[in-house]
Amino acid sequence: MNLFNKNHAYGFVSKFFHWIMAFMLIGAWLMGNFHGDVGSWKRTFIITHYTLGIIVFILVGFRLVWRFKNITPKPVKKNKWLNFVSNSVFTFFYSLMFLMPLSGYIMMNFRGRSPTFFGYKIPALFEKNVEWKKFAYETHEILGIILLVLFIMHVAAALYHHYVRKDLTLKRMLFFK
Ligand code: HEM
Numbered sequence: 001m002n003l004f005n006k007n008h009a010y011g012f013v014s015k016f017f018h019w020i021m022a023f024m025l026i027g028a029w030l031m032g033n034f035h036g037d038v039g040s041w042k043r044t045f046i047i048t049h050y051t052l053g054i055i056v057f058i059l060v061g062f063r064l065v066w067r068f069k070n071i072t073p074k075p076v077k078k079n080k081w082l083n084f085v086s087n088s089v090f091t092f093f094y095s096l097m098f099l100m101p102l103s104g105y106i107m108m109n110f111r112g113r114s115p116t117f118f119g120y121k122i123p124a125l126f127e128k129n130v131e132w133k134k135f136a137y138e139t140h141e142i143l144g145i146i147l148l149v150l151f152i153m154h155v156a157a158a159l160y161h162h163y164v165r166k167d168l169t170l171k172r173m174l175f176f177k
Pocket residue numbers: 024025028029030032033049050051052053054056100101102103104105108115140141144145147
């Protein structure tokens with residue numbers, strides 16, 4: 001398997017970034033939403049939530065560098081409108097990979113708390129602020145809803161390509177054919 005992308009294929013590194021980060025985003029999203037419903041697991045969920053979010057924030061920088069230094073595979077079929085929608089979803093996804101962790105961190109600063117990353121406290125950049133903490137929480141919550149909507153659209157598109165159009169879009173993002 002090639003490390004680099006080609007004109008019509010994703011290489012190993014892009015696939016690895018795609019799946020590891022999809023997994024982490026889904027995990028962070030679920031743990032953010034359901035930490036209140038898991039009884040004694042609550043603390044583990046919330047700490048893992050911060051940790052996954054911070055790893056996503058670190059990785060997305062490397063992922064973007066890799067994306068810009070590489071060829072981006074051409075869409076399997078040319079369709080001006082659909083290609084525009086799919087590229088917009090990618091752009092929103094990348095923005096959310098920065099904004100979700102950032103908004104979570106700022107929210108915690110405003111609450112007067114510091115998140116931990118593998119046990120280490122991350123120092124706060126902003127002071128506790130009761131007026132802004134609700135706004136920061138709502139921002140994090142709304143971004144989470146946008147992420148969910150985009151995720152549903154993205155998965156629906158992948159399945160549509162695979163089962164209805166029967167083209168190679170999904171297969172070329174998988175490790176095994
Ligand atoms: C990939 C990144 C992340 C995603 C997808 C994500 C998603 C979410 C979601 C969906 C919620 C539930 C919101 C609700 O109650 O409706 C949540 C809650 C929360 N998130 Fe995140 N988050 C991410 C990163 C972070 C980071 C890095 C931090 C802190 C450094 C953080 C701190 C929090 C906190 C404290 C809550 C609980 C709010 C509460 O219930 O009082 N998040 N997150």
